[in-house]
Amino acid sequence: MRRILPIAIFAAAIAAGAQQKAPFTFHASTHLVVEAVQVESRDGEPIANLTAKDFAITENNVPQTVAFCRYQRLSDIPLPEKPAPPPGAPPVAAPVTSYQITPETPGSTRYNNRRLLVLYFDMTAMPIADQLRALSAAQRFIASEMRPADLMAILDYAGNGVRVRQDFTGNKDKLQKAIGDLILGTGVGFDEAAADAAAADTGTAFGQDDSEFNIFNTNRQLAALQTAIEMLAPISEKKSLVYFASGLNLHGVDNQAQLEATTNAAIKANVALFPLDARGLVAAAPLGDASQGSAGGVSMYDGGAAEAMHARLIGSQDTLYALGSDTGGKAILDTNNLAGGIATAQNAIGSYYLIGYYTTNTAKDGKFRRIKIALRPARPGVKLSYRVGYYAEKVFAKFNAADRERQLEDALMLPNPITQLTIDLEVNYFELDSANYFVPLAAKIPGSELALAKQGGARESRIDFIGEVKDQYGTTITNLRDRVQVKLNGATAAQLARSPIEYTTGFTLLPGEYSVKLLARDNETGRIGTYLKTFTVPNLMRARGLPISSVVLASQQIPLAAALFNARKSAAADAVSPLIENGRELMPSVTRVFSRSQNLFVYLQAYQHGPAAAALRPLEAYVTFYRGGEKVFQTPLLDVHQGREGRAGAVPIAFHLPLAPLAPGGYTCQVSVLDPAAGTAAFWRGKMLVVR
DSSP: OOOOOOHHHHHHHHHHHHHHTOOOOOOOOOOEEEEEEEEEOTTSOBOOOOOGGGEEEEETTEEEOEEEEEEEOOOOSOOOOOOOOOTTOOOOOOOSSOBOOOOOOTTOOTTTTOEEEEEEEEGGGSOHHHHHHHHHHHHHHHHHTOOTTEEEEEEEEOSSOEEEEEEEEOOHHHHHHHHHHHHHTTTTTOSOOSOSTTSOOOOSTTOSOGGGGGSOOHHHHHHHHHHHHHHHTTOOSOEEEEEEESOOOOOTTSOHHHHHHHHHHHHHTTEEEEEEETTOSOOOOTTOOTTSOOOOSTHHHHSHHHHHHHHHHHHHHHHHHHHHHHTTOOOBOSOSOHHHHHHHHHHTOOSEEEEEEEOSOOOOBOOEEEEEEEESSOOTTOEEEOOOEEEOOBOOOOOOHHHHHHHHHHHHHOSSOOBSSOOEEEEOOEEOSSSOEEEEEEEEEEGGGOOOEEETTEEEEEEEEEEEEEETTSOEEEEEEEEEEEEEOHHHHHHGGGOEEEEEEEEEEOSEEEEEEEEEEETTTOOEEEEEEEEEEOOGGGOSSSOBOOOEEEEEEEETTOGGGOOOOOHHHHHHOTTEETTEEEEEOSSOEEETTSEEEEEEEEEOOGGGGTSOOOEEEEEEEEETTEEEEEOOOEEEOOOOTTOTTEEEEEEEEESTTSOSEEEEEEEEEEETTTTEEEEEEEEEEEEO
16 A cells, blocks of 8 residues: 655655665555456346445455446447458468467456456366367357357367467357367377386486376366466456366365365456366266176175265266356256356356455455445345455565474465465375374475575475374364475486475374375475365274275385485384385375386285284285276285284285286276185275376
């Protein structure tokens, strides 16, 4: 805000400055907040002819002064056609560079009284058939249902960045051409990059290549959607974004913080999301159709298989529903009329008021600001629709050493997650006794996103970690604070640009439902990444059949003194962790992406409770790999006769097998554990990807 000083104080300040011969610097800080407000009568008709004096705005219950009020009248009356170019005029050349979203400039009327629609095609979230269905629906909508007031932009994501295929335009020919170009390129983005036979094998403790972070999971898809939203942010007017995807699963390996960050970015940018399920009407047979093999076991007869299939479908639509409902849009699910879904987004924008005010709260604290808008005087029966608030910006200054801790704690407490740094996380559980479980946590960060600094002649990367674990009631159970200081020589410093760094720690928890929030900060750049997920520690004492721990898939087992993993825990904690044995630690893959040149480590524990814990019964185990519903590889039967030293009833089961026999592609890994004497068994299944 601009502040006015009393004249006497101002004159005294000038005199003092003249004596000291020091120049004065005046700082002004303002933040314009723009709200799109739909005002409708009891009959749903828009109310026009209101002015700034008719609106009362408060932010966190503090009255604000309306700076401007502009009515956006969306009319379906055909606009006058632009005159044809005169004869002999040079033809307009097509752009040689990619399109970009044209920002709003002062005095420009480009977006005034126009309905802004964005078609966003997530090619990584749709198989070929669904891509063609979505693109055909877009063509039909453009040809027959696009209105004169509409301006439309077309964006797509194929795994290598968000591309603007067509900037906002009302020209149907240009839009149809952009859709046609997408049809010609369908399927792009499904091939894995930078992980073929030409990729260098470093053979160091860096482990996996950074390309594992480019595998198409929900984190990447949501981050790309956030990028598209931020492209639209400079435009003040309301925007409807239709997000085409064949479901979006937010499961164990995905970051819930990224979902929150994408949603908050849409609210702040005045973008309403309309996720559209490109699969159309899904009516799956109770036990699956001919595209997959039949399920096995007792689940075929007790309804478990049908319930799991239904849960899989619902889970794939839950994230779409959340994106729509939390941003003021609507998820369009289970309909074959995809063009009608686009029309839903179109009809969501009627005539509205664009109201702006300069907030009196200029603190960049990242906190939520609640907005209330009312008419004055109040008009019974009149309905106002607008966003209820926004998250303020958060700026972290360059703190000294004493303030760095406060910065991390402040970032941890922010309700709006910071996702500047990519981070993936895996949580497992292993039984210690009848009440306690050891929960190892593994976090992985791409080395390409970290900065190097010279300290004492050596190059190093420093990463700060802070996190907390809460129970289902929001009570903090435990927390962590650690720093990884990685010293590198010339060779390993060059490899950091394409290799991830993994950090491990662990907690002791009781059975129950928990949430973990972990922040990582690059100390050189100050960039922060947040990972948030919920997890369950089951009570294996109550498990039916043969109880087993979670299953760890890994590609490396490294010495505890390895340079990249020197954030050591105490010796007591090392002794508790089942992933540490003989001075070496098994590093969970986290992303579950493996190369054919690597070996796969599979580790889990089975537990024999009661009298069986004293007299250990032999167990049998094997690992099976499925692809497309067909079994492609199975290990020989492993006989397990020995329990874990110092832990009665805990039976460690470990496999070490080469991945060379597996062709590149996605697999379902199944671990089967049998107790022949008791006649019980346990099974675990998980997804993994094998690259060249």
